[in-house]
Amino acid sequence: MKRWIAAVVLGLSMAGVAHAAIDTYEFAKEGDRERFRQLTKELRCPKCQNQDIADSNAPIAADLRKEIFRMLGEGKDNQQIIDFMVDRYGDFVRYKPALNAKTAVLWFGPAGLLLGGFVIIAVIVRRRRVQSAATKDELSVEERERLDQLLDKTKND
């Protein structure tokens, strides 16, 4: 019995953590609900910096959710809504930053570093291969003489 109660208490306490902010919005179209969910996940709360506006309980996030709901009702498309937010709060509010000169490093930096790593590995591997090939196949003149001597020695023995 005790164990059972403990399990229920644990379950209830975890349920609260899963999702913070819950509003009740009635959507005219079913597709709007999905778009609302997607947009509020993609936009970042300007006040509480590491939360999207779907998760945040900050008043500003609630205002922005209301604003998104209003714009969905007006039939604006996703890009118009995102532009509206970026106009006011800057590129900062987008979790998926737009591709422009400022964000190019962000977009291509990791791939560039990875590529650079591959190039360095390729160079090292090739150099090693050339080196080991040189040492294996080519004998210097002295080495050849010494080899001949040794071979002659064994023959004469």
Add this chain to the structure above:
Amino acid sequence: MRRWLMLLPLAIFLVVAVFLYRGLYLNPAELPSAMINKPFPEFSLPAVQGDKTLTRADLLGKPALVNVWGTWCISCRVEHPVLNKLAEKGVVIYGINYKDINADALKWLDEFHNPYQLDIRDDAGTLGLNLGVYGAPETFFIDAKGIIRDKFVGVIDEQVWREKLAAKYQALVDEAKP
């Protein structure tokens, strides 16, 4: 060539270290405002005192500070006496009472003195939203033509004003002189 390559990791380390060291002293709560060099948004809102309607046109003519505040905002209370002093010195300050209860705002202005030449009442936060306000206090610097030229987030205290903001305001005033 070989020697040079050996120094490469050190060079990379130094570059990263400089970036991270700088990052230690940046305030992540300070967002670059998207509104800088854009015109102050249009609005039509009542005044906090009386029932006059204020619009964007009322803010034009003189460079000014537009201060976003609320009675619910504790740091605004710290900032308020500084604004009073600035207003006494002749700095033009307009106020936006942001998402507040008007009776509380009236009481506050009555008790703590009113530094604002105009006091816009933005109960619903619509003007605040158009300005990209995400907290209070925030202060916008507008020029005589109503273009937002700068923005400061946080409490304006005497030191911040002296070291950072006074020069910015003065530049706008000088610019407005014929």
